[in-house]
Amino acid sequence: MTLIDSHAHIYSEKFQQDRDEAVARALEAGVEKIYMPNIDHTSIDVMLETEEKHPGQCIAMMGLHPTSVNKDFEQELYLVEEWLGKRQFAAVGECGIDLYWDKTFLTQQQEALKVQVELAKKHQLPIVLHTRDSFDETYEIIAAAQDGSLKGIFHCFSGTVEQAVKVKELGFLMGIGGVATFKNGGLDMVLPHVSLxxxxxxxxxxxxxxxxxxxxxxxxxxxxxxxxxxxxxxxKPVEEVAAATTRNALNLFKR
Structure with a gap:
């Protein structure tokens, strides 16, 4: 059974002591590729080092996380743009809007997302979206920008059936993770009504x-x-879930 982890911060300092072992355990568990979303300028070096150490298995994206957006976010976006022009990445991300912790920089988060959507179009890359407590705000920007060229993932999807339909109509995937196993995660009401x-x-x-x-x-x-x-x-048989989600991720990321 082959699986793809479409969103993992394996470069995090939480793996400082055993990162190589964690990557080896993933392979042993059938997880052949690990796609790594960027956070901001502080995560780029360690993310790229992880990719270099595990070529073909740990694969980097480039973007600016919404919780790293503040009044100086333009400097961060210049760096994202510069890196996207320098080398190949799997996607633009993770980016989006986060209204869980703080709404202070909502306007800046919206602007940062719009810029990254245009970068995804320019470089013909998928976009990986963070939508914590902000599905409607994020969806509005993506729907307005969708001209048929945008593809991507609504990462950590935990919305309603209606929201799942909206994601599908946009031509995007839903990223499903540990929340699916939580007793009150809500995905038990959604997953029976969506397609693999x-x-x-x-x-x-x-x-x-x-x-x-x-x-x-x-x-x-x-x-x-x-x-x-x-x-x-x-x-469904777990083998069918593995095969379909692996195919979907590989078709999206192209590497």
Missing amino acids: DDLALETDCPYLAPVPHRGKRNEPAYLPLVARRVAELMQ
Whole structure:
């Protein structure tokens, strides 16, 4: 069973002591590729070092995370733009809007997202979206920009069936992770009503570890737990879930 972790911060300092071992455990668990979203200027070096050490398995994106957007966000975006012009990345991301922690810089987050959408179009790359407490605000920007050329993932999707339909109509995938295993995660009400063609699996490690590891550090080796829960909720064989989500991720990222 081959799996793709479409969203993992394996370069995080939480893996400082055992990053290589965590990557090896992922391979052993059948996770062949780990796509790494960038956060801001502080994460680029360690992310690219991780990619260099694990070529073909750990693959970098380039973007600016919404929680790193503040009044000086333009400097961060210049750096993102510069890197996208220098070398190949799998996607623009992660970017989007986060209204969970703080609404102070909503206007700046909206502007930063619009700039990154245009960068994704320019470089013909998919875009990976962060939408914590901000599905409607993020969707509005993506829908307005969608001219048929935009593709990507609504990462850590935990919305409603209606929102899932909107994501599908945009031509985007939903990133499904550990929340699917949570008792009150809500995805038990959504996944039976969507198609495997619209899903990618992710861990978002070191965050959102699936049951029975909830509350501990997450890692890509736990992705089979997500796959099994998705299979259970969709009443499909886990091998079918693995095959479809792997195909979807590879078709999106192209590397």
